[in-house]
Amino acid sequence: MNLEEVARLSGVSRSTVSRVINNDPNVREDTRQRVLEVVRRVGYQPNTAARGLAAGHTRILGLVIPMGVSALFADPYFPLLIQGISSACNMHDHSVMLWLADPDYERRTIRQITHNGLIDGVIVASMLMDDPLVQALAEGDLPFVLVGRHPTDNRVSYVDVDNRAAAREAVAHLLRLGYRRIATITGPQNMIAGADRLDGYRAALKDRGLAFDPDLILEGDFTEAGGYAAMQRLLPRRPEAVFVASDMMALGALRALREAACRVPEDVALVGFDDMPFAARADPPLTTVRQPVQRAGAIAAEMLIDLIKHPGQGPRRVILPTELIIRASCDAGPKARKH
Amino acid sequence: MNLEEVARLSGVSRSTVSRVINNDPNVREDTRQRVLEVVRRVGYQPNTAARGLAAGHTRILGLVIPMGVSALFADPYFPLLIQGISSACNMHDHSVMLWLADPDYERRTIRQITHNGLIDGVIVASMLMDDPLVQALAEGDLPFVLVGRHPTDNRVSYVDVDNRAAAREAVAHLLRLGYRRIATITGPQNMIAGADRLDGYRAALKDRGLAFDPDLILEGDFTEAGGYAAMQRLLPRRPEAVFVASDMMALGALRALREAACRVPEDVALVGFDDMPFAARADPPLTTVRQPVQRAGAIAAEMLIDLIKHPGQGPRRVILPTELIIRASCDAGPKARKH
C-alpha cells in the first residue's frame, strides 16, 4: 500500500495525499476528510525509507552509548536515560536508533553512525574525555547533543549536571557533620563526570583549608565490584567518611564494609552520587546526590529535535539541578558522638 | 558523496561501485581495489534510506519493549537483553531501532512499528499474556521473534527458558533441604514468565504430594517494592522458605526480612530467579536460578536475522538452559538444624 494507491482509492493525486498525511493546510477540508478516511480504512503507513530519501530527514534520532566496561550498562543510569529519551521521542513523534559501541570504534563505525543518511541527529551518552566519535561529530554537520559536558570544545550542545558543585556540596556536608578524614572513591578519570566529581571533592577540602591526602583517593570504575575493591584497599587507611562517586560503587563499598564488620555510619560514613532507585533501599539507606537522569534524557532528545529544526543556531547548554538527599549513611558525625 | 560520485572518481559506473560495496564477486580484482581505494579515501558511506528503498531491506531490526510498569525497566534484565541483542547485531552488521512502548498501544502505533518499511524484522521482549502487538505481528508478514514463549500460538518463533521446570527445580531444592512450609512471591500473572514460575512452584509441591496453601502465594510485580510489600504481608504467615520469582523482588523480600529482624536463611530461606549481577552480592548472597539473559538476546537477534534471510520457513524455538545457583540464602535446612 503506497501513496499512489491511496490516491487512486480516494480519487485524488499522489500529491494531495502527501499533503494530507503531512498536514499541509492547502487542502480543501472535504478532500482531506475523504483521503483521511481511506488512509484509516486501508491502514496506510508511509514508507520511512522513501520519505527519508525524498525529504532528507527521517525523524529518527541516533543514541550512542560508548561502553567500555560492559558491566557498566547494568547500572540503572542507562535504562533511566533511555527511558527519558524514548518518552520525549514518543512525544515528538520521533524514533530511536540505538548503538552500544565499544569506545575504540574504528573510523568506519563512526562514519556508519554519522553518515548513514538515516538519522537526523545523534545523542551521545557517557562522556569520555576524548571520544573520537564526538570529535568526528564536531567536525561534521550532523546535529548532536551530548549527555555530559564537553571538556574543551565550547561549540557543542549538551545537557549535564554540575558534577563538580554537587560533589563539593556532598563533601561539604560531611565536613559540616564533623568528619575530617574523608576519602573518595572516584569514577574512571577518563570520564568527565569521574574527573569532575573528584575535582569537587578537592574543592570542598580546599574550602576548609584542608590538604588532601592522595592515599585517600582511590579510582573506581563506576561498578559495584570497583567500589568494593576500592573500599577494601581503603579500609586500612581508616577513613572517617567516604565520598563515593556513584551509588553503584557505594553499594560495593557498603558490601566491603559489611564484610569487614564496619558499621555505617558509626565506623565509616558514606555519601553516594546519582540517587539511583536502590540507594534508598540500601542498608543503611544512602545519603547521596540526586541527579535527574530521566529528565536529562528527555531534555537531550528535545534539545536535539530543536537543533535539527533550527540548524546553524548556536550551541545549547542545559545544566540540571542536583539535590543532596540525606539518608542514614552518614549521621550527626563524630563530633556529635563524642559528647 | 554518493555512488555516482564515487563512480566518477574511480572511472567506472555506478553499477560497478554498487557491486564492490556489496561484495558482488563479479568484479575484476584490480577494478575492485581501485574503487575500494576511492571509497576509503573519500569516506563514502552508502545512504541507508536509499538502499532500503531500492533493495527492500535495511539490515535494521526493531526491538520493542512493552513497558507497563516503568520501574520494571530498572531491572538489569533489560540492559542485559539489549546488550545481547546489540552485540549480535554488531556482529552481523545490523542496527537496532528501539521502541519502549506502553503496552496499550493504539492501533496506529502498532502499524507504525510493523509497517514503516524501515525494519526487516522485530524482536518483542514481550512477556504479556495478550499483547496486541504480537497478535498484529502474527497476522502480518514481517518476520519477528519473541523473547519469552507465546502461550497459545505455536507458529511464532521465540527464545526462552523453561520457567516452569526451572521454578520447579528451585522449589524442589528447598523441599530437599527439608523446608516444608514454602511460600512464593510470584510475578504478575498477566506475564507469561510470572504464570509459568508459579506453575512450577505448584508442580514441585505436587511432586511431593504436598497441597499448596493459597495463603502462601502472593502476587508481586517483579519490582523490588513489590517483593518488599509481598514479604511484609507474608511474614505473619510464618513461611519457612520463600520462592521469589525474581531476584529484584527477592531483594525487596530481603529488605522486609531485615527490617523485621528475621535472619536469612535461619528464620526464612529464600530462593530467587534470574541470577542478576546483584544476586551474588546481596546479603546473604541469593540462591537463585540463573538464566542466560544476554545470550537469549543474542540468540533472538540471530534467529531473527536468519528468519529474515529465509522467509517462509517454519517457526524456530530455542529453550535455553537454566542453572540453580546455590548460595547462602537457604542452608542445610530446618531438618539439619534440628539435630
Next chain:
DNA sequence: CGAAATTTTGGGAGCGCTCCCAAGCCTAGA
C-alpha cells in the same frame, strides 16, 4: 586464428516519497 563461452561492465527502470511549479478552479470586485 576465430568463434563461442565466459567474465566484466554500463545504463535504464524503478523503489515510494517530497518538493516545486504550473494549471485548474473558484470567488469577489469592477
Next chain:
DNA sequence: TCTAGGCTTGGGAGCGCTCCCAAAATTTCG
C-alpha cells in the same frame, strides 16, 4: 460579464540506491 487573485490540485523531477538485462571485453578451445 469579465478578470485578477487566491485556493486547490496534478504531475514531473529527483532523492541514492539495487536489480536486471544487454553490451563490451576477455578468455577458452577447437
